[in-house]
Amino acid sequence: MNNSDFFILLNNNLLLYILSALMPIIIFKKIMKQRKIVFINPIFINSLIFFIGFSTVIFLFFIGEINANLFIYISISSLIFWTIFFKIFNGKLKIGKINIKNEKNIVNIIFILTYLSYLLFNLVTYIVLGIPLLNEASRLATYEGSGFGVLERLQLAALIFSLFYIFKIWDDGKKIRVIILTIPIIIIGILSGSRSVFIIGLFAYWGYANFYAINKINKINIKSLIIIILLIFITFMLGSNGDVNHAFQLLVERIIASGDIYWMSLPNDVWKEVNVGNPYLFILKGLLEPLRLAEADKNIIPVGFQLTALVNPTIIDPKTGPVAVFPVLGLICFGKMGGILFAAFQAIICGVLCKFSYRKSSSLVISSILFTFFFSSIMFFMDFGYAIGAILNATLGAIYILAITFTSMIFNEITNEE
Numbered sequence: 442m443n444n445s446d447f448f449i450l451l452n453n454n455l456l457l458y459i460l461s462a463l464m465p466i467i468i469f470k471k472i473m474k475q476r477k478i479v480f481i482n483p484i485f486i487n488s489l490i491f492f493i494g495f496s497t498v499i500f501l502f503f504i505g506e507i508n509a510n511l512f513i514y515i516s517i518s519s520l521i522f523w524t525i526f527f528k529i530f531n532g533k534l535k536i537g538k539i540n541i542k543n544e545k546n547i548v549n550i551i552f553i554l555t556y557l558s559y560l561l562f563n564l565v566t567y568i569v570l571g572i573p574l575l576n577e578a579s580r581l582a583t584y585e586g587s588g589f590g591v592l593e594r595l596q597l598a599a600l601i602f603s604l605f606y607i608f609k610i611w612d613d614g615k616k617i618r619v620i621i622l623t624i625p626i627i628i629i630g631i632l633s634g635s636r637s638v639f640i641i642g643l644f645a646y647w648g649y650a651n652f653y654a655i656n657k658i659n660k661i662n663i664k665s666l667i668i669i670i671l672l673i674f675i676t677f678m679l680g681s682n683g684d685v686n687h688a689f690q691l692l693v694e695r696i697i698a699s700g701d702i703y704w705m706s707l708p709n710d711v712w713k714e715v716n717v718g719n720p721y722l723f724i725l726k727g728l729l730e731p732l733r734l735a736e737a738d739k740n741i742i743p744v745g746f747q748l749t750a751l752v753n754p755t756i757i758d759p760k761t762g763p764v765a766v767f768p769v770l771g772l773i774c775f776g777k778m779g780g781i782l783f784a785a786f787q788a789i790i791c792g793v794l795c796k797f798s799y800r801k802s803s804s805l806v807i808s809s810i811l812f813t814f815f816f817s818s819i820m821f822f823m824d825f826g827y828a829i830g831a832i833l834n835a836t837l838g839a840i841y842i843l844a845i846t847f848t849s850m851i852f853n854e855i856t857n858e859e
Contacts, residue, residue: 442506442711443752447704450504451697457503462496472523476532481647483815484795486640487822488523490699494766495519497700498707506708514777515703518768518784525785529792534651535800537807541846543853544804550849551806552606555842556622559599562592563629573633591837594731597817598838600626600638602809604645605653609805641816648812652801702763705748712773715747720774727830743826744770765824783825791821794832806846810839 442450451458469492472478478485495515502512541547603626611619630638706712717723718741728734745762753759765773767787771780798814817835820828 442704442708444698444701444704446752447701448694448697450506451500454500454504458496458500461499461503462493464499465492465495468492472527476527478532479647481643483644483647483819486644487819491519491766491822493696494700494703497697497703500700501704501707506704510777511707514772514780515707515768518771518781521781522767522784522788525788526792526795529789530795530799532799537800537802537811539807540802540804541806541850543850544806544846547846547849547853548606548805550852551842551846552603554845554849555599556603556606558845559596559603560625560629562596562599563633566592567632594834594837595841596838597641597831597834598810598813598842600641601645601648601813601816602806602842604642605649605805605809605812608646608649609653644816645812648816649808652808652812652815653803653805698763702745702748702766702769705752705763706769706773711748711751712769714751715744715773717741717744717774724770724774724825725829727826727828728833731830731833744773764827767821767823767825770825787821787825791818791828794818794821806842810835810842813838 469489472488473485480486498507498512498515501507502509603622607619607622626638626642706715722729723741743762744765746759747762749759749762750756767784768780771783771787774780775783795815795818798811798818800811802808802811813835814832817828817831820831
């Protein structure tokens with residue numbers, strides 16, 4: 442079932458879809474309330490996406506597009522994942538003991554080097570590979586086979602530290618400087634053809650308020666929050682040529698599309714036609730291939746890309762597709778029983794990583810690194826392979842930021858001696 446087919450069914454059964462969404466949303470709201478998770482916490486948004494997606498499973502079952510066995514499997518694997526995750530991750534923020542000596546003397550140097558490198562990374566890729574926004578195939582295709590993938594892997598850590606620093610000087614009252622520093626980041630967000638930069642900005646603001654122990658805010662600044670949300674909506678406006686109604690429609694469709702993996706894979710058992718080769722190597726591609734521990738098999742493409750091709754026969758070699766969430770990925774790779782065990786395994790990894798990284802620090806550098814790991818760990822809510830790659834990126838980014846920090850420390854010592 443492709444997107445057009447699903448939305449036709451949705452329009453014909455709108456009330457049923459709304460009823461299908463009620464139970465997941467009620468359960469989600471109860472969990473968030475019990476755990477005191479606010480809406481700009483990455484856990485809130487990413488778990489909301491999952492629960493909205495699960496509404497599609499209920500809807501498909503109600504209209505007879507999937508059988509009871511599939512519905513029960515998806516339900517059990519989802520229940521096991523969230524039960525284990527929240528059992529491990531209790532949401533208690535710990536105080537980290539690792540700090541950077543005399544960081545206040547070098548934090549400006551660290552920021553300048555990190556911020557300029559972030560801008561340079563993007564400028565170089567735009568010059569050499571072109572602007573992702575103008576790439577008709579896919580913004581991700583811009584980096585394919587280019588050798589610039591390593592630069593992309595460092596960008597998240599560099600962006601998050603830069604944003605933490607910008608939030609800090611905003612607290613210090615340097616608002617003009619903040620505006621000047623923020624404009625290039627907004628431009629990059631637009632040229633990248635992705636809303637992720639703005640969404641990361643929203644999450645990073647929450648991360649700064651919670652992970653950085655020395656800040657001037659005890660709660661989220663509503664005005665700043667509204668500005669960030671408006672920036673996200675503006676990106677939808679750009680995609681609809683300034684039409685507010687169309688932008689709102691795109692936003693609603695994107696929210697409903699949280700369940701696109703289900704309507705593409707489950708009806709007519711399309712998931713059985715997906716080829717992953719060796720399932721163990723497939724789920725670890727995000728780690729093994731970048732480290733050159735396994736050769737990339739061009740015949741084995743992402744699950745989402747394959748599903749897009751399967752339900753849209755006229756599309757040749759698609760470069761986009763739905764995220765392979767763990768119930769579907771586990772089903773494809775290991776079958777129903779194996780998929781349930783896979784969900785439990787993924788929940789354990791996600792819970793442990795989130796618990797480890799969820800802590801405050803009085804160091805801006807360390808707090809930004811911890812938040813980068815926390816944010817990357819939450820990717821396990823979705824695609825295992827993508828999440829593994831995100832953790833690798835966070836690790837490489839942490840090494841990069843720390844290398845800049847130690848370089849700045851040496852430079853500062855040499856300068857002081859002179």
